[in-house]
Structures are given as C-alpha cells and as structure tokens.
Amino acid sequence: MCGIVGYVGSREATEVVVGGLQRLEYRGYDSAGIAIFDPDCGLQLRRSVGKLHNLVLRLGQEPVTGRVGLGHTRWATHGNVTEENAHPHRDASGRIVVIQNGIVENYLELKGRLLELGYHFHSQTDTEVIAHLVGHYYREEEALEPAMRRAMAELRGGNAVVAFCVDEPDRLIAARLGNAGGVVIGAAAGETFIASDVPAILDYTREMIFLEDRELAVITRQGAAITTLNGAPVTRRPVSVPWDPVSAARGDYKHFMQKEIHEQPRALMDVLRGRIDQEAGQVHLEDLRLDDAALRQVERIYATACGTAWHAGLVAKFMIESLARVRVEVDYASEFRYRSPVLGSDALLLAITQSGETVDTLAAMEEARAQGVPSVAIVNAIGSQAARVADGGPLYLHAGPEIGVASTKAFTSMLVAAYLFALRLGQARGTLRPAQIREHLQALVELPGKAATVIERALPICEDLAEHYYRASDALFLGRQVNYPIALEGALKLKEISYIHAEGYPAGEMKHGPIALIDEAMPVVCIAPRDAIYEKMISNIEQVRARHGHVIAIGTEGDTLLASKADHVIEVPPTLPLLQPVLTVIPLQIFAYYMALRRGCDVDQPRNLAKSVTVE
Ligand code: F6R
Numbered sequence: 230m231c232g233i234v235g236y237v238g239s240r241e242a243t244e245v246v247v248g249g250l251q252r253l254e255y256r257g258y259d260s261a262g263i264a265i266f267d268p269d270c271g272l273q274l275r276r277s278v279g280k281l282h283n284l285v286l287r288l289g290q291e292p293v294t295g296r297v298g299l300g301h302t303r304w305a306t307h308g309n310v311t312e313e314n315a316h317p318h319r320d321a322s323g324r325i326v327v328i329q330n331g332i333v334e335n336y337l338e339l340k341g342r343l344l345e346l347g348y349h350f351h352s353q354t355d356t357e358v359i360a361h362l363v364g365h366y367y368r369e370e371e372a373l374e375p376a377m378r379r380a381m382a383e384l385r386g387g388n389a390v391v392a393f394c395v396d397e398p399d400r401l402i403a404a405r406l407g408n409a410g411g412v413v414i415g416a417a418a419g420e421t422f423i424a425s426d427v428p429a430i431l432d433y434t435r436e437m438i439f440l441e442d443r444e445l446a447v448i449t450r451q452g453a454a455i456t457t458l459n460g461a462p463v464t465r466r467p468v469s470v471p472w473d474p475v476s477a478a479r480g481d482y483k484h485f486m487q488k489e490i491h492e493q494p495r496a497l498m499d500v501l502r503g504r505i506d507q508e509a510g511q512v513h514l515e516d517l518r519l520d521d522a523a524l525r526q527v528e529r530i531y532a533t534a535c536g537t538a539w540h541a542g543l544v545a546k547f548m549i550e551s552l553a554r555v556r557v558e559v560d561y562a563s564e565f566r567y568r569s570p571v572l573g574s575d576a577l578l579l580a581i582t583q584s585g586e587t588v589d590t591l592a593a594m595e596e597a598r599a600q601g602v603p604s605v606a607i608v609n610a611i612g613s614q615a616a617r618v619a620d621g622g623p624l625y626l627h628a629g630p631e632i633g634v635a636s637t638k639a640f641t642s643m644l645v646a647a648y649l650f651a652l653r654l655g656q657a658r659g660t661l662r663p664a665q666i667r668e669h670l671q672a673l674v675e676l677p678g679k680a681a682t683v684i685e686r687a688l689p690i691c692e693d694l695a696e697h698y699y700r701a702s703d704a705l706f707l708g709r710q711v712n713y714p715i716a717l718e719g720a721l722k723l724k725e726i727s728y729i730h731a732e733g734y735p736a737g738e739m740k741h742g743p744i745a746l747i748d749e750a751m752p753v754v755c756i757a758p759r760d761a762i763y764e765k766m767i768s769n770i771e772q773v774r775a776r777h778g779h780v781i782a783i784g785t786e787g788d789t790l791l792a793s794k795a796d797h798v799i800e801v802p803p804t805l806p807l808l809q810p811v812l813t814v815i816p817l818q819i820f821a822y823y824m825a826l827r828r829g830c831d832v833d834q835p836r837n838l839a840k841s842v843t844v845e
Contacts, residue, residue: 230306230410230839231316231330232256234429235299235391235401237450238420242266242298245422247285249429250302252477254281255485255632255833255840256330256410256425257304260315263288264326264393267295272326272395276315280834297398299391299423301328304839307336308353318357320364321348324395325373327360330410330425331388332845339383359384363392374447377402381445381458387588389440391423404445404458408591408614410841412440416452416467423448426841427470427610428477428630436467439612468612476629484832486633486726490818491684494677496628496638497811500645505670510663512653512670517605518622519577524657528575530555531602533562533593535842537636537721538581538643541607543714544810545579545647551807552661552669553654562589563845566596577621578604579650583631583639584841585613585623592845594618607646609639624650633833634840635726637818640718641680644811645673672805679802679812687799687816694781694797695823698752704729705743705778706817707736708756709766715756715810719817726825726835736769747776754820755795756813759785760806770794781820783813 232253236245242265250261261284262276273293277283281302301316308314317326333339336355339362344350348361359380366376373394381390387407393400403423405412415422415434422430423446427437438453440446444463446453455463482488504513519527530549532542539561546557560570562580572578578597582590585608594604594615606619609626616623626642652669655661661669698704704723708716717733724731734743736755747753753773757766767790770780774794782795785803792798801812825832 230304232302233425235423237297246300250300252428257839259303259305259310261302262315263300264317265293265295265298307355313352318360320360325364327392329356329390332386334386401448405440408588410586414438414453421448431474435470438467489638493638494681496642497677499627500642507670510667516622521657527577530557530577532559532579533565534581540714540718541643547711548651552651554660562593565593572600572602576602580606583609585610585615586841683815687819691819691823695827699827704731705753706733709736709762712756715814722821747778749777751778753778754781756783758809
C-alpha cells in the first residue's frame with residue numbers, strides 16, 4: 230500500500246519518478262505527489278488528488294526540473310483524500326520533504342508533543358509527524374542522516390520512509406521499520422533508484438538490494454550505503470531479479486487483469502519449470518531448505534494467507550492432506566497471531582502470498598518463528614520480505630509481476646505450487662510411490678494447454694453473460710469440496726472489481742440459509758465438474774432452479790446432463806480432481822472481468838483497494 234519512488238542521478242528525475250509511480254499505482258490511487266530539486270529552481274512540490282493521471286496533467290501545466298527527487302502514490306490511512314494530505318509532506322522549515330508507506334501507530338502522542346513545541350500541522354496525516362520530527366532533529370544535528378535515525382527511533386509501527394533536504398541535495402535517506410512493505414534499491418552507473426516495489430525501477434536495472442527491518446540507506450549517485458538504524462554497517466549483495474520491463478508493461482491489452490488472465494498458461498508452465506522429473510517420478514523444489522528428514526517430521530501444517538491467497542490455502546489443504554497425509558489448518562493471517570495459536574514442535578507454517586509483503590502474513594511468519602516453527606513461503610515477488618524470512622525456503626511462483634489489483638495468474642500458480650509442495654511432501658514421507666507421482670506430473674504438464682482452452686472458450690461466453698447479468702445487484706457462487714474455495718474466489722473476484730454483492734457458499738449449505746435469497750433476479754454460479762460429488766451438485770442445481778434462480782454452470786466437457794439443467798454452461802477439460810480448481814476458476818475470473826467492464830468499473834484499480842496490503 231502506497232508507492233514510493235526516489236532518484237538521484239543525471240537524468241530528469243521527474244521522468245524516472247513519475248514513470249516509477251505509474252508502475253506502482255496499483256499500490257494506491259487516492260492521490261499522488263512529487264518533490265524534485267534543482268539548484269536554480271529550488272525544491273518544487275506538486276501534489277494532486279485522485280489518480281496519477283491528475284498529477285501528470287498538473288505537471289504539464291506546472292513543469293518541474295531537477296536530477297534528484299522523490300514521489301508517492303497514496304492509499305489513504307490517516308485523513309481524507311485531499312491535496313493537503315497527499316505526500317510529500319514538508320517540515321516546518323520547508324527544506325525537508327518526506328514520503329512514507331505504513332502507519333505511525335503512536336502518531337497522536339508524537340503529534341501532541343510536536344504541537345506543544347509549537348509546530349503547526351497542515352494535514353491530518355501521520356506522515357507530517359515524521360516530517361516535523363526529522364526537521365526538529367535536523368535543527369540539532371545539522372545533518373539529515375542522524376536526524377532520520379533519531380526520528381525513526383521514535384516511531385512505532387511498520388514504516389518505510391524516504392526523506393530529502395535541500396541543504397544536502399546529493400542524497401536521499403531511506404529507512405525501514407517493521408513490515409511496512411518493501412524498500413528496494415537499484416544502482417546503475419552514476420545513478421541510484423529507490424522504490425517500494427521492483428517493477429518501478431525495472432527499466433533501469435535488475436540488480437536490486439532489499440532494505441531489511443531497522444535499516445537505513447544513504448542514497449547517492451554512487452549507490453547506497455546501508456547501516457542498521459543504530460549505525461552498524463551492513464554489507465548486502467544485490468539480488469538479480471529475472472523479470473524484464475516488458476513483463477511489467479500492459480502491452481496491447483486494455484487492462485493488466487486481462488493480460489494476466491491470458492498469461493496463465495505460460496505462468497503454469499513457469500511454476501513447473503525445472504521442478505519435475507517425469508521419468509523418475511520425482512519433484513525437486515530447488516529453494517526448499519527442508520530435506521527429506523525434516524519433511525518427514527512435519528505432522529501439522531498451518532496454511533496462512535489473506536484474501537485470494539487464503540483461498541489458495543483452502544485448496545492446498547485438500548492437496549496436502551490427500552497426497553501427503555499431513556493435517557492442515559488454514560488460517561486468515563490477520564487472525565492467526567491473535568488467537569494465540571499452539572503450534573507444536575512438529576508443525577510447519579505455509580505462508581502463501583503473491584506480493585510477499587502482506588503485513589499480516591509476515592506477522593504470522595514471525596509468530597511461527599517465535600514458537601520455533603519453520604516457515605515455507607509460496608510467494609511470487611522475488612526478494613520480497615516473505616521470501617527472505619522463510620527459513621524453510623521460498624517456493625517461488627515465477628509468475629512474473631502481477632499488477633492488476635485482482636489476483637489471477639498468481640492464484641492459479643499458487644495452486645500448482647501447493648500441488649508440487651504436496652507431492653514433494655508425499656515423496657519424502659513415502660505416501661506416494663514414483664509411479665503415482667508420475668501420474669500427477671503428467672496431469673500437471675497437461676494443465677497449461679487445458680488452461681489455454683478454457684480461456685479461449687470462456688471469453689465469448691462470459692462477454693455475453695455480462696451483457697445478460699450486468700444489472701444484477703447480487704450473485705451467489707456455489708461449489709463443493711475442493712471447488713468450494715473456488716466459489717469463494719469467484720465471489721471475491723466479482724465483488725472486488727464490479728461492486729456486485731456476491732457470496733460464495735458450499736453448495737450443501739445453501740439449504741441452511743442462503744436459499745432464501747434466490748429468486749428470478751439472482752444469478753447463481755455453480756461449479757459442477759464430474760467428480761465424486763457431482764450428483765449432489767446436480768441436486769443443488771435443481772434446488773436453485775426450483776426457486777427460479779439463473780444457473781451459470783462450470784462443468785466438464787461434454788456433460789449433456791449439466792447442460793440440460795443450467796441456463797448457461799462453460800466447459801472445462803477433465804483433469805485430476807485436485808487440479809480441477811486451476812481450470813474452474815478461470816471462467817470466474819473472466820466473468821468478473823467482463824461484468825466489471827460492462828458496468829463501467831475500473832478493472833485494474835477498483836475503489837478503496839490496493840495491491841500489497843502493508844498495513845493492518
Ligand atoms: C484479491 C486479492 C487479494 C490478495 C490479498 C493477499 O484479488 O488479490 O485478496 O490476495 O491481499 O495478497 P498477497 O497474496 O500479496 O499476500
């Protein structure tokens with residue numbers, strides 16, 4: 230949440246900063262602002278309410294110039310969406326500017342103290358408190374770096390902060406406290422970039438250094454000097470990020486979500502690449518730091534995640550329990566630590582996160598570490614915090630950057646990564662013989678092609694469905710067993726981008742309440758592939774029909790019975806039962822996409838949302 234970009238070098242800083250913010254706008258789009266410094270023009274600040282586009286228009290009318298600067302795109306936490314509350318914020322002297330991602334939990338207390346000292350506030354934000362605090366200590370220290378150290382020492386909560394002072398125009402100072410989202414630094418010849426996420430600076434370098442909790446970096450043209458907040462030097466080698474700038478661009482697609490839906494066949498190949506040996510019937514997970522002996526000791530897994538990734542955790546439970554015979558509990562990461570979980574010495578935490586920066590998921594990992602339980606992270610963002618702190622190793626999705634706020638390709642890749650993990654666990658624990666693993670691997674390698682078929686088939690049908698149903702005010706999604714989490718995911722996709730109220734339910738539960746909602750105005754999406762509980766699902770569909778609900782069914786190719794019961798059918802190819810969700814979810818993503826489009830909603834940047842939820 231909130232995007233941060235900074236630059237020191239010899240290019241026009243506005244281009245780098247605004248270009249970077251464009252790549253980060255998915256992190257927040259309530260307002261945007263930049264501060265650029267030039268020795269002749271001084272410190273030039275421009276801020277605008279709303280999307281970045283408004284700032285770009287403003288910059289067209291009131292251009293700025295300079296070789297050093299910083300910028301911010303905001304997801305509002307403290308204070309309304311107003312220009313006064315937009316970042317950057319200035320200190321009392323107007324010579325220091327600050328941008329921040331995170332929440333200063335003790336800001337009221339700090340603000341009270343600063344008010345007593347005679348400081349005036351122009352915004353309702355917690356960020357302005359940081360600006361005044363840094364300015365206050367600057368007056369004593371006469372240098373930005375020690376002033377930042379003293380200010381950071383007083384903040385509570387997860388915070389990433391970047392500051393600039395006109396009296397030290399060759400540098401930016403960045404600091405990180407807790408899990409406030411990433412701070413990534415990229416150095417090239419004679420210029421240095423800083424951002425909250427990799428895509429912002431991918432055009433310039435792929436060699437990235439990630440700032441850790443309680444570290445501070447002095448950013449100059451020569452690179453970054455990193456120390457702990459207490460001043461101890463830190464040596465860190467850059468990580469080479471294998472993403473290219475094209476992967477972070479929208480290309481010919483109208484929306485990132487559309488592009489990412491289409492990228493799924495490739496992403497499903499990439500998550501498998503180099504990890505399976507079909508001949509030997511084995512799975513190799515290169516980054517996993519748990520050997521066979523350690524995997525054999527695991528008797529309980531806690532899958533923790535948020536939102537869509539939590540739905541992946543629900544599916545992972547089926548996969549792991551069935552293939553490796555290990556008990557799995559699935560927790561919302563935002564609840565996990567608050568229920569004082571009793572984990573046990575035979576436990577493993579499985580964190581699932583696209584961004585690797587979701588604050589609650591990171592806190593769940595911390596809770597596990599505190600109890601001596603190792604974590605494995607199924608994670609997409611290379612070098613992200615979750616990938617770094619997973620002592621059992623990251624299991625990378627290799628899905629490439631996901632920019633659309635509604636997660637699509639990361640979700641299907643998570644399902645396949647979880648399947649690989651379940652197979653690897655079963656392999657170590659001897660619950661699966663190589664011949665069985667071979668069968669699973671065969672089904673996995675066929676998945677990308679099948680996903681491509683589903684996309685092709687679902688696109689025209691969903692476009693028509695949207696025309697038919699876009700006025701609906703509610704929708705129900707029903708599924709059973711491993712497709713119940715897919716019902717939840719379908720409902721989440723629809724509500725988050727089209728603002729239609731939608732609920733996902735296990736179909737068997739419908740009779741215990743939600744059936745009262747069904748009438749002739751209600752589209753009911755039923756996920757009904759031919760599996761062990763197919764017949765029960767057909768009975769549930771009959772019950773919907775009897776109440777005049779409109780049935781949109783996702784079923785197996787050639788299922789004429791289902792076709793005779795439903796108003797509309799989208800067919801998916803058959804696969805192994807536990808892999809069905811990878812295919813059944815794709816029509817639901819496409820349905821949500823077209824519904825949102827038809828309703829005129831902003832597909833990539835839905836209201837109130839942001840990608841990478843770095844605040845609690
Ligand atoms: C919904 C969506 C969110 C995320 C959730 C967790 O489409 O994308 O629900 O799944 O915010 O994010 P990560 O996976 O980055 O931890």
